[in-house]
Amino acid sequence: xxxxxxxxxGVLVLAGCGSATPAATPPPVSTVVETDEFNETDVMFLQxxxxxxxxxxxxxRLAKDGPVRAEVKTLAAAIEVTQLSEVDSMTKWLADxxxxxxxxxxxxxxxxxxxxxxxxxxxxxxxxxxxxxEFEKAFLNLLIGHQHNAVAMAKLEKEGGxxxxxxxxxxxxxxxxxAQIAQMLGYLD
Numbered sequence: 001x002x003x004x005x006x007x008x009x010g011v012l013v014l015a016g017c018g019s020a021t022p023a024a025t026p027p028p029v030s031t032v033v034e035t036d037e038f039n040e041t042d043v044m045f046l047q048x049x050x051x052x053x054x055x056x057x058x059x060x061r062l063a064k065d066g067p068v069r070a071e072v073k074t075l076a077a078a079i080e081v082t083q084l085s086e087v088d089s090m091t092k093w094l095a096d097x098x099x100x101x102x103x104x105x106x107x108x109x110x111x112x113x114x115x116x117x118x119x120x121x122x123x124x125x126x127x128x129x130x131x132x133x134e135f136e137k138a139f140l141n142l143l144i145g146h147q148h149n150a151v152a153m154a155k156l157e158k159e160g161g162x163x164x165x166x167x168x169x170x171x172x173x174x175x176x177x178x179a180q181i182a183q184m185l186g187y188l189d
Contacts (some may be wrong), residue, residue: 001139005006017035022062034164034165035163035164036096036097037053038093038097038123038161038162038163038166039160039161039162039163040060041095041156041157041160041161042161042162042163042166042167043085043094043099044096044103044156045153045156045157045161045166045170046090046093046099046166047094047099047100047102047103048103048118049086049150049153049173050087050090050091050094050101050102051102051118052118052119052146052149052150052153052172053083053086053087053090054087054148055118055119055121056079056083056122056143056146056147056150056169057079057080057083057087057121058124059119059124059127059139059142059143059146060077060079060080060083060143061080062076062124062127062128062139063075063076063101063139064076064077066135066136066139067135067136068135068136068139069136069187071187072139072140073135074186075088075180075183075184076090079086079143079180082176084115086169086173089165089169090169093163093165093166105127118149119142119145119146119149123142124142125167126138127139127142135189136187140187140188143180143184144181144184144185145163147177147180147181148177148181150173150177151173151177151178151181153170153173153176154171154173154177155170156185157169157170158171158174159169
């Protein structure tokens with residue numbers, strides 16, 4: 001019975017559902033109609049999200065061999081799987097729309113979209129160099145801040161985007177990252 005409960009909990013974490021969704025409830029089926037219609041907000045959301053996701057992958061991978069408890073490793077693995085899939089979708093849409101993967105590093109390009117929401121390579125390097133006694137807390141704090149920025153970017157897309165696939169992705173990011181933040185805050189208690 002414990003194995004079944006652990007398996008169900010693991011599936012919920014991997015699905016990004018958190019503990020608020022009952023195990024008997026099937027995941028919603030996407031009814032999004034695919035279209036090539038997009039606007040500047042859709043493009044900027046994807047261009048900001050691709051490097052943001054890649055930074056999250058770097059952060060999550062530090063937990064694989066890092067001194068963190070099993071629950072944190074499981075969450076990091078789920079984040080890796082989810083965000084790899086999301087990057088694949090986002091880069092495909094940008095290619096289909098004949099748009100570059102990123103908007104570049106110019107802060108002015110991000111000003112109209114809430115600023116630059118990325119986690120710096122220096123912050124990730126600092127985390128990697130953190131000692132065993134402080135690593136888990138530093139990991140959780142950095143990832144909480146990073147995922148909070150993902151929520152902020154998703155809000156911008158939900159409010160100003162027009163592409164149904166990008167808006168659906170933004171909603172899923174908003175929901176899953178909000179749940180991850182709550183889960184990680186619980187780990188810090």
